[in-house]
Amino acid sequence: MKKLNCGVVGVGRVGMMHIKNLLNIPSINILGVSDLFIENVEDELNMLGIEHCYKDYQELLCNEELEALFIFSSTDSHEKIAIDAAKAKKHIFCEKPLSMDTNEESSLKVLRAVKENNVKMQIAFNRRVDRQFRKIYQDVRDGKIGDPQIIKITSRDPDLLPHELIKRIGGLLFDFTMHDFDMARYMAGSNIKEVYARGNTLIDPTLKDINDIDTLAIVLEFENGSFGLxxxxxxxxxxxxxxxEVFGSKGMLKAENVSDSTVELYGEQSLEMENPLPIFMERYHQAYDTEVRLFVEAILNNQPLVATGMDVIMAQRVAVAAQKSIATGKPVAVDTTYPKI
Ligand SMILES: NC(=O)c1ccc[n+]([C@@H]2O[C@H](COP(=O)([O-])OP(=O)(O)OC[C@H]3O[C@@H](n4cnc5c(N)ncnc54)[C@H](O)[C@@H]3O)[C@@H](O)[C@H]2O)c1
Incomplete structure (x- = not known):
């Protein structure tokens, strides 16, 4: 079997989870791993069988056998690492977003480097390949609910993140809602042309100190006239x-939460069911595995990428517009024209 020689940058919450998945995929060969604080994770990586651990990701990029780089580092580092990887002619799998910069130019530089160096880049919009959401997507495409009119997404984390982590990976809009903007656009099959967002700190008022919020309500309008909530x-x-949930002219498709068990207890006074899975690593375990397998397929067998650089640009634009909407209290138009690369 042909294997893809890969390196990994960033071994935090997401990186360590992904590395454990990658090790179970027969078509992936991990040549080495890098993290700014590699000394904190080196023993664990060695125990997993990874011998080559570096502080500087350039050590990975100068390995001629390396074909692809997984970027799981904090968001503030994505742009530079992705550009360096593209220049070194390595295919890229990058966590979202590419940048938290309100100026799109920095993310466009990544897309240009990818194009100029003729490499592929997949963005980690894992929810696109979640089994439930993928089925909704396919059923919508197959016309089972007619024309989609309202897309409703509920996305709630189990608990607050430390402020230090938020500073590295972005606040609610750039770290979390980013996925929902992509999912809404993906389900609608249409670009988002306007966003009206209201946000507040109903859980942790100190989030205001780092310019973040913990609670958000958003109305979207798509180019095709449909709406998102x-x-x-x-x-x-x-x-x-x-x-x-996707509501359309001929019906509705709906994916409920996923639990560890489907057993429900019917008592005289009440009905009990299992809580949803506690955190993203468990809820999207299958999706994290599938997105990576499809990335390998895209490179080895020239298959389509799950999500591209252009997809993340379009989601980032909505996040920037939503930020403006929260600040002004008004709906904000989003540019739907694709930038020239
Ligand atoms: N797809 C998802 O479901 C999902 C979920 C959570 C987070 N994320 C994204 O994953 C990324 C990482 O988030 P996290 O929660 O794991 O953050 P984290 O802070 O726990 O881990 C990031 C790691 O990157 C390392 N790092 C930073 N700059 C580096 C550099 N230049 N070279 C090498 N290593 C570097 C840090 O030392 C740290 O260990 C973020 O972009 C975040 O938005 C995605």
Whole structure:
């Protein structure tokens, strides 16, 4: 079997989870791993069988056998690492977003480097390949609910993140809602042309000190005239709450939360069911595995990428517009024209 020689940059919450998945994929060969604080994770990586651990990701890029780089580092580092990887002619799998910069130019530089160096780049919009959401997507495409009119997304984290982590990976809009903007656009099959967002700190007022919020309500309008509704919270006391509904001219498709068990207890006074899975690593375990397998397929067998650089640009634009909408209290138009690369 042909294997793809890969390197990994960033071994935090997401990186370590992905590395454990990657090691179970027969078509992936991990040549080495890099993290700014590699000394904190080196023993664990060695125990997993990874011998080559570096502080500087350039050590990975100068390996001529390396074909692809997984970028799981904090968001503030994505742009530079992705450009360096493209220049070194390595294919790229990058966590979202490419940048938290309100100026799109920095992300466009990545897309240009990818194009100029003729490499592929997949963005980690894992929810696109979640089994439930993928089925909704396919059923919408197959016309099972007619024309989609309203897309409703509930996306709530189980608890607050540390402020230091938020500074590295972005606040609610750039770290979390980014996925929902992509999912809404993906389901609608249409670009978002306007966003009206209201946000507040209903859980942790100190988030204001770092310019973040913990609760969001959003109305979207798509180019094709349909609408989207997104609600976000950083703390759902019952677990990780991830639901999607698409309502159309001939019916509705709906994916409820995923639990560890489908057993329900019917008592005299009440009905009990299992809480949703507690956190993203468990809820999207299958999707994290599938997105990476499809990335390898895209490179080895020239198959389509799950999500591209242009997809993340379009989601980032909505995040920037939503930020402006929260600040002004008004709906904000989003540019739907694709930038020239
Ligand atoms: N797809 C998803 O479901 C999902 C979920 C959570 C987070 N994320 C994204 O994953 C990324 C990482 O998030 P996290 O929560 O794991 O953050 P984290 O802070 O836990 O981990 C990031 C790691 O990157 C390392 N790093 C930073 N700059 C580096 C550099 N230049 N070279 C090498 N290593 C570097 C840090 O030392 C740290 O260990 C973020 O972009 C975040 O938005 C995605």
């Amino acid at each position: 997104i609600d976000n919270s950083r703390r759902a006391v019952y677990g990780y709450d991830q639901r999607v």
